[in-house]
Amino acid sequence: MLAVAGLALPAGASDAGFSSCMKTLRGEAASAGVSPETFDRHTAELMPDMAVVGFLDAQPEFVTPIWDYMAGLVDAERVADGREMLAQWADVLARVEAQYAVDPATVVAVWGVESNFGRNFGSRPLLTSLSTLSCFGRRQAFFRGEFFTTLKIIQEGHAAPERLTGSWAGAFGHTQFMPSTFMRLAVDFDGDGRRDLVDSVPDALASTANFLKRAGWRADLPWGFEVVLPDRFDISVAGRRNKQPMADWAARGIRLTDGGALPAGSTPAGLLLPAGSGGPAFLVTRNFDALYSYNAAESYALAIAHLADRLRGGEAFRTPWPTDDAGLSRAERREVQRLLIARGHDIGEPDGMIGARTREALKQVQAELGLKTDGRAGQRILQALREAALN
Structure with missing residues (x-):
């Protein structure tokens, strides 16, 4: 049974409610500029995907410990891949920077975090x-706007419907624009007459730079930097x-992590303490x-900022995260999965994604090894699995 909008829906109720909802949306779509012909053609065979409603309250940026979130997004593998992308698309990125004044490392960092450089569109x-989220769960008005905009993208010929696959919330393409963001900010940078975030890397990179420029990015500022607080610092000002x-x-x-003084001047800055x-x-x-405006989560913005720094040759954060069980890189997560498979657990291919089957297997192994049974993939269970494999 799935709780939707505060109610538990019996079997079949979602289909009936969806059909009724779509009839209502047809009229609203016309007011939003979607022709009845477009609406009917592209919604006639739609069926709700109720799984997406459950994701509304489980976004990883808000429920994953910051050290796990950062370890999986900014690892040696992604840094190496990002530097390859910087080299491969150097000419395009130089033109993007010249037009939008956003540096290549930042644009490529967004690309890496959003779709692993085009490897994972969703x-x-x-x-x-979007039709499901328009009819069930929270924020229906928001998702209806995105649904209608997706239909307009198809209606105006920007993309074929079969190319529009993405995240559960409707973000799509190399740098995962929401449909409304696409309509406002996507650009045709390769000059083929289409704004294409799916099959055109130049369009995607330039559109991302355009987004950041419109969001207030300034080429003469850093995003920020790591600092050290003095003893007994009043964190209420953070x-x-x-x-x-x-x-x-x-x-x-407050000083830099190497003990040096902060940059002089009146540049406004806020104090960010993501783990207290x-x-x-x-x-x-x-x-x-x-x-932050790209995804409205401070952990997300920090991941992009840190990845950009690493692509420029910067180091990992000097201050460790306040945990005795640090997070795992994607390579280490794949190792955990391989060790679980070797113990007989059927969790699918070792892809580095810690899904439900991997978490359930971890709980079983944690119980067997006398560890906390939380299903979390951290350094402690990795070491325990390695030691067990040797015995």
Whole structure:
């Protein structure tokens, strides 16, 4: 049974409710500029995918520990791949920077975090996901707007419906634009007359830079940097929105991680403490806010910012995360899965994605090895599995 909009739906109710909802949406779509012919042609065979409703309250940016989230998104593998993309698309990225004033490393970092450089667009048909979310669950008005915009994208010939697959929420393409964002900000950078985020890397990279420029990105600012707080620092002043001049933070005793002084001047910056006072600390500028606007999660913006720094040759954060069981890179997650398979657990291919079957297998092994049975893939269970494999 699935709880939707506060109610438990009996079998068959979702189909009946969906059919009724679609009749209502047909009239609303016409008001949004979708022709009845387009609506009928592309919705006649739609059926709801109720699984997407459950994802509304389980986005990884908000439910995954920050050290797990960062370890999986910014690892040696993604840094190496990102540097290859910087080299492969250097000419395009140079033209993108010249036009939009967003540096190549930042644009490529968004690409890497959003779709692993085009390897993972998401497999859910946008029309199915967005029609379902238009009829069930929270934020129906928002998703109806995205649903109608997707139909307009098809109606205007920007993309064929079968090419519009993506995330459960409707983001699609190399850099995972929502349909409404596509309509506002996507650009035709390769000059073929189409705005194509699925099959044109130049269009996707330029559209991403255009997004960041419109979000307030400034070429003369860093996104921020890691800092060290003095003892007994009053963390009540922390917060991305609570921006103060850099000189004020320096006066409070905040310094760079190498002990050096903060940059002089009046540049506004906010103090970000993603894991509280015991973890890494950052001063972040309006450029961090531009990254945040891409997905409205501070952990997400930090992943892009850090990946961009690593692509430029920067180091990992100096202050460790406040945990005794650090997160795993994707290579380490695949190793965990291979070790689970070797113990007889049927979890599918070792892809580095910790899904339901992997978590259930982890719980069983954790119980067998006397560890906390939370299904989490961290360094502790990896070491335990390695040791068990040797015995």
